[in-house]
Amino acid sequence: MLSQVGPLKGWQEQIKFVWRQTSERNKFPWAFLEFTVCQHSLIKTLFPIKSIITRDTKYNHDVKFTTLFFDLDDTLYPASSGLWEAIRERISLFMDEFLNIPREEIPGLRRKYFEEYGTALRGLEANYPIRREDYLAFVHDLPLRDYIQPDPELKAVLMGVPVRKLIFTNADEAHARRVMEVLEVIQYFDGIVDINDMEPYCKPMPESFLRAMLRADEPNPGSCVLIDDMLRNTTGATSVGMRSILFGTDGHQTGMDATLLKWRDLPKVLDELESREK
Ligand SMILES: [Mg+2]
Secondary structure (H helix, E strand, C coil), X not given: CHHHHCCCCCHHHHHHHHHHHHHHHCCHHHHHHHHHHHCHHHHHHHCCCCCCCCCCCCCCCCCCCCEEEECCCCCCCCHHHCHHHHHHHHHHHHHHHCCCCCHHHHHHHHHHHHHHXXXXXXXXXXXXXXXXXXXXXXXXXXXXXXXXXXCHHHHHHHHHCCCEXXXXXXXXXXXXXXXXXXXXXXXXXXXXXCCCCCCCCCCCCHHHHHHHHHHCCCCCHHHEEEEECCHHHHHHHHHCCCEEEEECCCCCCCCCCEEECCHHHHHHHHHHHHHHHC
């Protein structure tokens, strides 16, 4: 799809081409995304989203994948830790105490927002006059060390994978930093793309992946890999041309390029993905 836009001469013709494609397929966001991914520098000029990458990244050998995006919750730490359940409880408490939503309606509403808006936050923002910073501070106000601990295997793998690594999360940067500090992995990452960076979108919306690439100053989706525990996020990444690894399972499903159960297998999985591209 991307190569169809490439050979055209001049930005006016490219816009006409995208518009034609758009009308034919009636899928504006996709056509727009394809266009903007091709025209990375143009979109950066039109929408001055600052890159968060400050470190110069040069590799002493050819690498296909230059940017790894890591999900945070239930990926950097095990889903069995109970932390995400605790956050979900805090979300319910917020809906009860601050918005006076009847308790029996909260689980269903939370699920509905998750499915329709991507996150409970985006659903609440669309339907209630909430302050995002209050919500994010409240739902993440938990004693993290009671739930998660450093994982030597994760640290060793992050240290050993010589490409750019970013956290890409539907939570906010403050929560991401606290989690990374407890896990003792903050020094291995080049940046964090959080829910505020993606506004008004969130994973798995295609626009969120574009936003992440702009923040990472990465023009080519084919050079990016997303590692995430949610199938709908890996599916979203794959659909915009990224490669994706579903974390926490070893089953073969559609909607991702590979699965990963143990962090120690990440280099092997990345090698296999690279060899498939050749
Ligand atoms: Mg997750």
